[in-house]
Amino acid sequence: MAGLIAIAPVFVPWFFGNEFLAVSPVMMVEAIAIIPIICSQLMGMQYLVPTKLTKIYTKAIVIGAIINFVINIPLIFLWNAVGTAVATVFSEFFIAIFEFYYVFKKIKPSRAFEGILKLIVASLIMFVIVKVLTMLLPTNIITAFMEVLIGMVCYIAMLYFFKFQMLNSIVTSVVRKFRP
Known part of the structure; x- marks a missing residue:
């Protein structure tokens, strides 16, 4: 999500063309979903x-679908395509909260959110780095690929630095596959 929001201003003109620059804010809002x-x-x-x-x-x-339909109508009139993206984000949050309510009746919420702070901090650090690159570098395909690569490396490095357990499991699994 954070990476897509950070890179949207570079990605949209490169992928869709300059005539689609208005898609960038829609993509940024929709990424929240x-x-x-x-x-x-x-x-x-x-x-x-x-x-x-x-x-x-x-x-x-x-x-969630009914909520999306109902709030889409006024939001489209207010904000056009961005309104549709906002309605999608809102309805998806409703669905998640509704499901969490029932799941948390059965399991402890702390187990579901274990390690989430590390993910959030890693995402924010990666977002800031990619956003600064987006503001400093020219908009082109090379910049877009470079920002994606730097964002990925930064995010993984932060998870490694924070000793995020799932990353360790993935690395161990990959290493086992390539061992003779």
Whole structure:
């Protein structure tokens, strides 16, 4: 999410062309939806569906779709495409919160958010670095690829520095695959 928001001003003109510069703020707002979508997918597909709470999962999706439709109408008139992105973000947060409510009745919230502070700090540091590069460097394909690469390296380095447990598990798994 943070990387997409940071790189949108460089990515949009390169990928879509200068005539689509208005897409950049839409992409930046829509990127925020990544977080609640991931959360709702994890809660829904990894917990609610396997534990036979499919009705709750379905209810969350249906209510979220209705909310999206209802708030899209005024927001489109107010902010055009950005309004649609805001409505999507709002409805996705609703779905995630609705699912969290039911999941947290069964498991401790602290287990679900274990290590999240490390992810947030790593994302913020990466965002600042990529955003500064976006402001200092010219807009072109080389800059876009360079910013993505630097952002990835920075994020992974921060997770390594913070001793993020999942990163260690991934590295161990990759190393095992390449060992003879």
